[in-house]
Amino acid sequence: MDYNVPNENGFFGEYGGRFVPPQLEDVMKEITEEYFKIKDNSDFLEELQDLYEHYVGRPSPLFHAKNLSKKYGAEIYLKREDLNHTGAHKINHCLGEALLAKKMGKKKLIAETGAGQHGVALATAAALVGLECDIYMGEVDIAKEHPNVIRMKILGATVVPVKSGLKTLKEAVDEAFIAYLQDPVNQFYAIGSVVGPHPFPLMVRDFQSVVGKEAKAQFTTMTGKALPDNIVACVGGGSNAMGLFTPFIKEKNVNIYGVEPAGRGFKTGDHACTLTYGTPGVIHGFKCYLLQDEEGEPSPVYSVASGLDYPGVGPEHSYLKDIGRINYDCINDKEAIDAFFELSRVEGIIPAIESAHAVAFALKLAKQRPGESILINLSGRGDKDIDFVIDNYGKDYGISR
Amino acid sequence: MNKIMTHFVVGFPTMEKSFAAVEAAIEGGASFIELQFPFSDPTADGVLIQDACAVALEQGFRVADGFDFVEKIREKYIVPVFVMSYAGLVFAYGVENFVKKAKSSGVSGLIVPDFPFDYDAGLYQACRESGVHAVAVVLPSIEESRLEQILSLDQRYIYVAIRAGITGQESQVSGEITAFLQKIRRRGKFVLAGFGISSPQQVAALATSCDACVVGSAIVKRLTESPDSLEELKSFVKNLSVAG
Numbered sequence: 006m007d008y009n010v011p012n013e014n015g016f017f018g019e020y021g022g023r024f025v026p027p028q029l030e031d032v033m034k035e036i037t038e039e040y041f042k043i044k045d046n047s048d049f050l051e052e053l054q055d056l057y058e059h060y061v062g063r064p065s066p067l068f069h070a071k072n073l074s075k076k077y078g079a080e081i082y083l084k085r086e087d088l089n090h091t092g093a094h095k096i097n098h099c100l101g102e103a104l105l106a107k108k109m110g111k112k113k114l115i116a117e118t119g120a121g122q123h124g125v126a127l128a129t130a131a132a133l134v135g136l137e138c139d140i141y142m143g144e145v146d147i148a149k150e151h152p153n154v155i156r157m158k159i160l161g162a163t164v165v166p167v168k169s170g171l172k173t174l175k176e177a178v179d180e181a182f183i184a185y186l187q188d189p190v191n192q193f194y195a196i197g198s199v200v201g202p203h204p205f206p207l208m209v210r211d212f213q214s215v216v217g218k219e220a221k222a223q224f225t226t227m228t229g230k231a232l233p234d235n236i237v238a239c240v241g242g243g244s245n246a247m248g249l250f251t252p253f254i255k256e257k258n259v260n261i262y263g264v265e266p267a268g269r270g271f272k273t274g275d276h277a278c279t280l281t282y283g284t285p286g287v288i289h290g291f292k293c294y295l296l297q298d299e300e301g302e303p304s305p306v307y308s309v310a311s312g313l314d315y316p317g318v319g320p321e322h323s324y325l326k327d328i329g330r331i332n333y334d335c336i337n338d339k340e341a342i343d344a345f346f347e348l349s350r351v352e353g354i355i356p357a358i359e360s361a362h363a364v365a366f367a368l369k370l371a372k373q374r375p376g377e378s379i380l381i382n383l384s385g386r387g388d389k390d391i392d393f394v395i396d397n398y399g400k401d402y403g404i405s406r
Numbered sequence: 407m408n409k410i411m412t413h414f415v416v417g418f419p420t421m422e423k424s425f426a427a428v429e430a431a432i433e434g435g436a437s438f439i440e441l442q443f444p445f446s447d448p449t450a451d452g453v454l455i456q457d458a459c460a461v462a463l464e465q466g467f468r469v470a471d472g473f474d475f476v477e478k479i480r481e482k483y484i485v486p487v488f489v490m491s492y493a494g495l496v497f498a499y500g501v502e503n504f505v506k507k508a509k510s511s512g513v514s515g516l517i518v519p520d521f522p523f524d525y526d527a528g529l530y531q532a533c534r535e536s537g538v539h540a541v542a543v544v545l546p547s548i549e550e551s552r553l554e555q556i557l558s559l560d561q562r563y564i565y566v567a568i569r570a571g572i573t574g575q576e577s578q579v580s581g582e583i584t585a586f587l588q589k590i591r592r593r594g595k596f597v598l599a600g601f602g603i604s605s606p607q608q609v610a611a612l613a614t615s616c617d618a619c620v621v622g623s624a625i626v627k628r629l630t631e632s633p634d635s636l637e638e639l640k641s642f643v644k645n646l647s648v649a650g
Contacts, residue, residue: 014525024493024527026450026519027543028570030552169460170446179447186450187571287494287527288447290520300469301498302446 008254010324015203015291018327021320023202025290032189037204039109044211049104056100057215060133061090065216067223067380072351079371080378082233084220084249086385087356093385094245095126098212099195103130105208106193113137115184116195117177119146119241120312120359121153122385123197128162136193138162141181143172146311153389171305174241174315178289198242199319202290206320213248220380221252234377235260235370238384239362240333241277241313243322245384254330263322264366266308267335277306279318280326280333288317294326309338310358312385340365342398345387357385358394408613408650411438411488411598412643413622415455416472417462418444419633424462425478427629430636432483434643438598438618439479440517443472443491450519450543452572454623454630469499473511480512488541490517497527505532515539515563523559530559541565541598546586557593564590566616567601573623577602584615591615606649613650621646 010017015037023033043049057063065088070081086094106114114131115138118124124140131138140157144166147154157164165184170176185194199206199213224233236253238246240263253259268276276282279294286295288303296304296316303316325331336344341358344365349355356364360383367381387394399405412431414424428439442448444459444467451459476487489508496504496518508516516538521529523542533540541563542556547570556564566587569577577583583599591597599612600620609619621643628639 023525024520025522025525027522027545027548027567028450028572030522031547031549179449182447182449183456183572189570287497287520290449292497292527297494297498299498301494301496302463303494 010321011203011207015207017206017320017324019285020292020323021203021206022292023290024287024292025202028186029189029202033202035109040105040204040208043105043108052104053101061096061100062088063215064219064223065089067220067227069227070352073368076351077368077371078375081367081371082224082378082380083354083383084216084380085383086216086245087354087360087383091126091129092388093122093126093357094213094216094248095123095197096129097215097248098209098244099123099126099130101208101212102193102195103127103134103136106136106195107134109193111136111193112191113139113193114195115139115141115181115192116197117141117174117181118197119174119177119314120310120357121146121150121157121389122312122357124162125153125156125160127195128157128160131162132160139165139184141165141167141177141184143167143174143177145172146174149311149393150389151392173311175303175306182289198244199247199321200242200289200291200293200317206291209244210247210251210321213244214251216245216248216382217250217252220249224380228378230378232256232259233380235262235374235379237262237264237363237367237370237379238382239264239313239359240280240318240322241266241315241359243319245382247319247321249382250331254325261331262366262370263331263333264362265333265335266310266313266362267337268307268309269338274305275307276335277308277314277316278335279316280322281335291320293317293320293323309341310362312357312359313362334366336362336365342394344368345394346402354383355387355391356383357387358390360384408609408616409437409618410435410609410643410647410650411440411618411620412436412625413440413442413620415442415444415458415462415626416475417465417467418458418626419461419629420465421471421475423629423633425475426636427639428479430640431625431643432485434640435647436643438486438488440488440490440620440622441472441476443469443489443495445492445495447494448492450572452575452623454626455573458626458630469495473507476511476513486514487512488515488517489513493518493520493527496521496529501528502532505529505536505538509536509538513538515541517541517543517565519543523556539563543567545570546583557590557595562596563598564595565598565600565620566590568599569601573601575602576604577608579608579611584612587612587615591617606645609646609649619646619650
């Protein structure tokens with residue numbers, strides 16, 4: 006198996022690439038060249054390392070969730086990305102991208118956001134390094150993720166409401182791309198996941214891989230064992246998953262699970278299980294598994310988790326699925342919300358609904374694999390979700406405002 | 407002396423009306439017809455064309471309808487038809503199949519801006535094999551070395567977007583632009599110049615530096631505002647075509 010991907014053209018097997026109109030060709034080449042120039046540069050790495058430690062609060066802890074372990078029968082470990090500054094893993098790549106943009110002389114960072122986590126992280130990074138910031142967000146998500154919208158505004162970013170289509174993540178990406186095309190010279194499109202044209206899937210993965218590197222070392226220190234038996238992460242675009250998985254891909258004895266959102270069912274429009282039900286296609290400048298109709302139109306997607314409802318997925322995930330290295334499974338809204346409350350009440354940790362998908366799957370896995378270790382990427386915290394959860398699910402769990 | 411290529415979104419405002427609009431343009435003197443097969447993510451287009459694509463898709467546009475549309479034009483008129491669309495749509499159809507179907511429907515050339523020659527999923531090869539022109543889109547800001555690669559591609563047509571950004575905003579025709587167009591023309595290419603061209607003055611300014619001016623958003627705008635004013639559309643095209 007070839008795990009040394011992507012190739013120099015940005016292909017992970019047949020996936021990835023750079024399918025962009027000529028307006029973006031030059032700037033994508035420029036970003037690629039600049040990224041390769043700095044990625045191993047000691048000044049850049051020192052600067053990033055310093056920010057990770059003193060600004061983000063890295064390394065994030067690895068927590069042995071003993072209550073859950075006892076209750077479900079496997080040894081469950083949580084990589085606490087929820088404890089990062091801004092509350093999720095997104096800050097890891099946003100700082101990297103912001104530093105790169107600044108070095109390239111860009112004036113403004115722009116991006117899409119679903120749950121608002123990437124938007125908040127980017128607005129934070131923009132404030133820190135001194136760049137303007139525009140965040141494109143679907144109106145549906147703006148209503149659902151109100152606290153994050155306010156945070157972005159407080160941080161000085163402009164939140165641009167997206168009114169087209171389903172008014173969620175896919176449309177936000179469309180709008181951000183169009184804005185980017187208007188002025189690729191002064192703007193830097195800091196894509197929010199391991200998606201988009203080359204070099205973004207590679208670059209975001211590299212910045213996020215700090216999660217897996219830390220987790221690997223922490224697990225060994227904590228348990229005396231070389232490797233966990235199983236690792237689990239949720240997959241929307243797939244950035245937190247690639248961050249955790251990357252340092253474990255070559256470790257054959259580690260079972261790797263990516264968890265997709267099954268939403269409210271398996272009919273088109275009710276879920277976003279791209280790897281499970283999609284077919285190869287092209288979206289937003291790259292090739293990947295895609296939920297689409299036979300004409301290539303991206304299908305409507307849905308998940309209770311705004312950060313997971315995207316019809317495409319990272320090209321590397323697409324490749325790793327095809328070569329059989331990663332198992333992809335699905336968790337529906339109900340299971341995710343159950344896990345949201347379970348983790349809150351058993352361990353005192355309120356997870357993001359996105360991350361709750363990974364927890365739900367891990368709890369199922371625990372019952373099937375008693376005694377084994379399961380390491381979950383708890384990619385974000387649930388503060389942003391509490392109003393939504395109470396309003397929509399509170400009564401099922403005996404609580405109200 | 408240059409010619410006019412008029413751009414339409416197939417199925418906008420309706421199938422029938424877009425066909426009638428193409429006929430009006432041909433009668434007005436359009437020498438080339440560019441047909442956009444609508445896709446939900448038209449990445450190089452401004453709001454006008456995006457909205458037009460959305461309308462056509464809502465009414466159920468299918469790729470098969472697009473090719474039928476081409477056949478209908480070709481049955482009735484002697485006019486070269488170029489099909490423009492985006493990578494997602496072409497890829498889903500199957501690149502080779504799309505090119506073959508284009509050929510059998512009477513399409514002269516394909517313009518797929520997000521399939522550049524080095525990330526084309528096999529489009530250029532398929533076009534060479536089928537005898538359909540693959541039209542590269544370039545900007546005047548293109549790197550010299552990349553332009554050389556494109557010029558050596560053995561393709562007759564080159565589409566020059568005369569400014570950066572997206573379609574539908576008025577462009578100034580500068581000396582820099584005309585020099586760039588002439589440079590490509592001197593290399594024996596047939597140069598289509600587009601993006602933000604809507605007036606006879608612009609067409610006249612480009613008269614000696616390109617082979618055809620592409621008028622897109624200006625036509626879509628007319629069809630958006632007054633979808634039934636075909637006589638006016640015809641005289642709009644006529645005014646453009648005599649300006650060149």
